[in-house]
Every structure is written in structure tokens, then in C-alpha cells.
Amino acid sequence: MKKAWFKWAALGAPALIVAGCATYPDQATTRQIAEKMVSDSFTAPAPALLKRLQQDRSQQICSKIGGAPLTQEEAAEVVRLARASIKYPASGQLVGDWKRGDKLAHEGAGDRIQGGRLEKRKENGALCQNCHALAPGEFNVGNVGPSLTGYGLQRGNSAAIAKLTYERIYNAWAYAPCSNMPRLGATGHLTPEQITHLVAYLIDPQSPINRK
Ligand code: HEC
Numbered sequence: 660m661k662k663a664w665f666k667w668a669a670l671g672a673p674a675l676i677v678a679g680c681a682t683y684p685d686q687a688t689t690r691q692i693a694e695k696m697v698s699d700s701f702t703a704p705a706p707a708l709l710k711r712l713q714q715d716r717s718q719q720i721c722s723k724i725g726g727a728p729l730t731q732e733e734a735a736e737v738v739r740l741a742r743a744s745i746k747y748p749a750s751g752q753l754v755g756d757w758k759r760g761d762k763l764a765h766e767g768a769g770d771r772i773q774g775g776r777l778e779k780r781k782e783n784g785a786l787c788q789n790c791h792a793l794a795p796g797e798f799n800v801g802n803v804g805p806s807l808t809g810y811g812l813q814r815g816n817s818a819a820i821a822k823l824t825y826e827r828i829y830n831a832w833a834y835a836p837c838s839n840m841p842r843l844g845a846t847g848h849l850t851p852e853q854i855t856h857l858v859a860y861l862i863d864p865q866s867p868i869n870r871k
Pocket residue numbers: 764785786787788789790791803804805807824827828831832834835838839840841843857
């Protein structure tokens with residue numbers, strides 16, 4: 660009797676596991692269910708919030724289920740879309756006022772969701788401080804991104820560095836596809852002019868970030 664039970668268990672257990680797995684939805688369905696759960700959780704969404712729930716093509720590529728690594732083709736597509744998104748200021752001048760950049764880098768207000776509504780401000784902050792170390796001696800900084808302390812001291816302030824820095828802030832995915840750096844210009848959070856001030860903050864020799 661005991662023996663028979665073991666036999667069934669041995670045969671039955673794998674069958675049960677297979678049956679169990681077969682009832683799980685596939686990846687596409689799992690994604691649909693998850694996205695519906697997120698959108699349903701906004702009971703009275705403002706149009707601007709609803710727009711945020713729609714993933715663009717790059718975000719869809721970047722949020723592969725299970726965090727699978729990007730294929731070369733996918734990475735290339737994210738970079739191509741990011742490059743195509745970059746707009747430059749009408750003045751053509753990529754280096755603005757480092758003092759205004761300093762303020763923006765430490766200012767977090769704008770585009771936040773408060774009480775189910777989207778915060779509107781005259782000017783959005785950039786809050787680089789949340790993820791990056793900035794001027795030497797600042798303690799209240801994040802470490803999600805690499806330290807930017809001495810950014811200009813290390814790289815100089817040539818036109819090529821200004822352009823690279825502008826593009827990285829406008830759409831970081833042009834250089835690091837699917838990174839955790841927000842696409843600050845491409846999403847409309849920052850204007851091209853604001854980004855020129857941030858470029859100045861990073862590369863101007865007078866900026867506190869380059870203090871020796
Ligand atoms: C949510 C976190 C986050 C925020 C906010 C953020 N960054 Fe980043 N940043 C990152 C990460 C992660 C990287 C590394 C991957 C990459 O390059 O995209 C990075 C990379 C960079 C680089 C390239 C660094 C290098 O060594 O070449 C620059 C420049 C930069 N960020 C500037 C900024 C500025 C300026 C702001 C504010 C306008 C900002 N970042 C806001 C996360 C962030």
C-alpha cells in the first residue's frame with residue numbers, strides 16, 4: 660500500500676507541476692494584466708497622467724519581462740529613437756548660465772503628482788541631486804548615477820564636451836539605452852534652454868561643481 664502511494668507520488672508530482680505551469684498566462688498576457696492593474700488604480704486620472712501610462716516604443720523595449728538583456732538590435736533601436744528625439748535650442752548656444760543650472764540641479768518641483776493631479780509650475784526643476792553627487796561637500800545627494808563632482812575638471816569645456824553633455828541630459832538613452840537616467844528633454848520635463856544652463860553648471864570652470 661505504502662509502496663503504491665510512492666509510485667503515484669513519483670508519477671503524479673511532475674504531472675501536477677506541468678499542469679500548474681500550463682495555467683500561467685504567457686508573457687504578453689501577463690504584461691496586459693499588469694498594465695491594466697496600473698491604469699485601473701488611477702480612479703479619476705487627469706489626461707496628462709493617462710498619457711504617462713502609455714509606454715512609448717523605447718519604454719516597451721526597455722521593460723522586457725524578467726529584465727532580459729537587450730539584443731543588439733533592440734539597443735540600437737533605442738539609441739536611434741533617442742538620437743532622433745534630441746532638439747537643440749534655437750540660439751544654437753549649448754552653454755547657458757551655470758547659476759541657473761545650479762538652482763535647477765537642486766530643485767525638484769514640477770510635474771509631480773499631488774492629490775491625483777499633475778503639478779504645474781512656471782519652470783520644472785531637474786533634481787539631478789537625487790541621483791548624482793554634485794559640488795564637493797554636498798551631503799544630501801543620491802548615488803543612483805555616477806558622481807558628477809569635478810565633471811568639467813575631468814573633461815574640459817570644449818564644444819564637443821558641451822554637445823555630448825547636452826545630448827546626455829536631453830536624452831540619456833542616446834548613449835546608455837534603457838538606463839535609469841530620465842530622458843529629461845525628450846519627455847518635455849526640461850526645455851532646451853534649461854538644459855543649456857545645466858550644461859554650464861557641469862562644465863563651466865566657475866561652477867561650484869568644478870571647485871578644487
Ligand atoms: C533618476 C536618477 C537620475 C537623475 C534624476 C539624473 N540622472 Fe544623470 N545619470 C543617471 C544614471 C543612472 C546615469 C548612468 C547611465 C547613463 O549614462 O544614462 C547617469 C548619467 C549621467 C551623465 C553621464 C555621466 C558620465 O560620466 O559621462 C550625466 C552628464 C548626467 N547623468 C547628468 C545629469 C543631470 C545634469 C541631471 C539633472 C538634470 C541628471 N543627470 C539627473 C541617473 C540620473
